[in-house]
Amino acid sequence: MAPRIILRALLAAAIATGVTAPTARADYAVLKSGVRLHITGYEIVGDHVRLSVDGGCAVVSASSLLAIEPEDVFLALPPGAPDIRYANFIRASALKHGVDEHLIEQVIAAESNFNPQAVSRKRALGLMQLLPETASRYGVKNVFDPGQNIDGGTHYLKDLLARYSGNLKLALAAYNAGPEMVDRYRGVPPFPETQNYVRGITSKLAAGSSGSPVAAASMSAAPPESSQQATR
Numbered sequence: 001m002a003p004r005i006i007l008r009a010l011l012a013a014a015i016a017t018g019v020t021a022p023t024a025r026a027d028y029a030v031l032k033s034g035v036r037l038h039i040t041g042y043e044i045v046g047d048h049v050r051l052s053v054d055g056g057c058a059v060v061s062a063s064s065l066l067a068i069e070p071e072d073v074f075l076a077l078p079p080g081a082p083d084i085r086y087a088n089f090i091r092a093s094a095l096k097h098g099v100d101e102h103l104i105e106q107v108i109a110a111e112s113n114f115n116p117q118a119v120s121r122k123r124a125l126g127l128m129q130l131l132p133e134t135a136s137r138y139g140v141k142n143v144f145d146p147g148q149n150i151d152g153g154t155h156y157l158k159d160l161l162a163r164y165s166g167n168l169k170l171a172l173a174a175y176n177a178g179p180e181m182v183d184r185y186r187g188v189p190p191f192p193e194t195q196n197y198v199r200g201i202t203s204k205l206a207a208g209s210s211g212s213p214v215a216a217a218s219m220s221a222a223p224p225e226s227s228q229q230a231t232r
Helices: 003-016 087-097 101-112 132-137 146-163 168-177 179-185 192-206
Strands: 027-031 036-039 041-045 048-053 056-061 065-070
Touching (some): 101 168
16 A cells, blocks of 8 residues: 555544644654654655654654554542542552552552543553553453552562562553563663653652652551452
8 A cells, every 4th residue: 555545544543533633732653663752743745744743843754654643641530539549459559569659659640540440542441551461460350440450550560670670760661661662672762651651750759758648548548448359
């Protein structure tokens, strides 16, 4: 199929899913090389596409562009301190797997904004946005059960921290982009999404957790009510 025809098909699919040029918010251009560019708009120029990125633009051939994907944005739930509601699950998983509970809290905030029903375009599910294969690997039977999801996600974090010898930035990058990308680039991948993800979580952890709702609830929260924790 000619590059121009492929490009038209891609853009038609993008428009069908609500992505138009210029975009109203940041989206992603996915290239055949595996690179995902954070873009704010795009323009067709012959058999090439001009992608607007932070600080300038990038021009790629139409044949190298696989897709334009909208950015996942999960809205906050109504008032009711959902993070406090899940404090016991977070604490139980932190103790079980030896992972800092404030790290778990920040990952949940970044992944789903504490929405237990969150579903991404890539089929990542629940509070910690577990892919079906990851959920299966860690024995999560119901990804929308907060206790099971947090336990499975925490176990995965534990394994990533072990894989990268306690390097938090690499573990977070792997949680976001996949271990294979971290291994390929021998560090945090050069994807703005992943770099912002790692920077956002580590900066919040560095700023301190004294004001954390999870910490504030530690003395008064009730025992977990999850139907079944994931098996170790």
